[in-house]
Amino acid sequence: MTAPTTVAAPRSRNRGSGSARRVRGALLGLIVPSLLLGAWQLSSVTGTFSAVQLPPPGAVAAAGAELLERGELGVHLGISTQRVLLGFAAGAALGLTAGAVLGLSRTADALLGPTIGAVRAVPSLAWVPLLILWIGINEDSKVTLILIGAFFPVFTTVSLALRHVDRNLVEAGRAFGLTGFRLLTTVQLPAIIPAVFSGLRLALAQSWLFLVAAELIAASMGLGWLLSDSQNNGRVDRIFLAIVLLALLGKTTDALLGLAQRWAVRRWA
């Protein structure tokens, strides 16, 4: 910790232009997607690709509208989001717990570290046959697969960050009688909040990845199922629809988590 010398927080100086800068940043970020959309539309108009290879944006939107009208799109979106959120929440909670235990205890790290490392090395899809065999083709097996995907980023970042918490702060906490769980929640966990959120955002991205893996293989609804079903029926417009929706959902959930991160970093750092 460096000795602070200024009385005013330097951050407050820029607050006035902060929101304007954010709007400008958001607009800048929209340029490339707009260009891509324009190029997409242009290529379908000029006939560079056939409509089967690359359906025009309008066709994809129409496919979406049709599914929405039939009430199917809402179901797919709802169930996929639900699976991701459940798996992500459970995986993140377990990752945080295991990361705290292994990050704080050398013994636990020596005992469990190699095993967890080996499990982490197993490619995600290798779990699918086992999960289907043990749990069956149902919600639980899909959420479990997503849980596995969300667990490791949180676990890894938390356990590593806890080793590097400012030793002086930890010692000060100990000197004032804080031990174990109270030391963790008072000193160590707040100190690694930025790292926790990095892990959570990685975990959320992994969750969407594992969702599609789970739904591609064994599902009767959800965006992953929509992908595989559309592949079987040759509905390229719906494949595009699913991909665009996955991109939008993934980006939206990540942005929400990013907002929470910004708040938390301001609160705890």
Add this chain to the structure above:
Amino acid sequence: MTAVLASSTPTDPRRRPPLEVSFSRLGRSFGTSSDRRVVLRDVTVDIRPGEVLAILGTSGCGKSTLLRAAAGLDTPDAGSVLIDGTEVRGIDERCAVAFQEPRLLPWHTLQANVAIGLPKSSSASAGKAKVAELLKLVGLDRFAKHRPREVSGGMAQRASLARALARTPGVLLLDEPFGALDALTRLKMQDLLLEIHAAQPTTVLLVTHDVDEALQLADRILVLGSSGDGPGSTVKDLIPVPGARPRDRSSRELAELRRHLLTLLGVAAH
């Protein structure tokens, strides 16, 4: 002992009285058996309840190690530390430490940081009142809601002192608490420490490398350093400082003592 200390009566009935500290043949080495470095050897000294003892020595002589042994942050490998007659084992409830750096939690307000020092047994309302009282005592009542990074180094160090005092310690352990401050702030902090000691009498162990600070604050000065033919540091001298506090920084008596101390520390006094 100063007159003001003797006349002040504790206002808080739960306040711990000043406690006696005894180091008894204390030794501490670091490193593995093949590469062992003795830091402290055979340190024996008794500190009276309410006394301010300055621990003076060159850099790396084991001053902080001695203090950490009293706090229970470090375990000596020979001898023992007794506080009020019972041996220190692990973090000791009766002690409170202020470090060279403020070591405040950056995500808490000064108020919340001071509250971390409160003993576990204290009730919420009593704790709140105590924190407010301490912040006032160290002159930070207007900055209670500020974060550590929003205040100066001297103010952060005062908050750190208040956090230590929140423990109502029988023994206050100060590890070069003013070492990182500028000269002017340091003098002010020394006066503040004397005020606090008068208001809330407690035994104080003050590690410092500043001879003048020791002369200004201490009842006795313990000089640590190598002595005889053994390795590591031990008690080189234990000198009572004459005169009641606050002392005249330019008095003749202190000048002679300063020369003696500097010679002990291996510095030419010119």
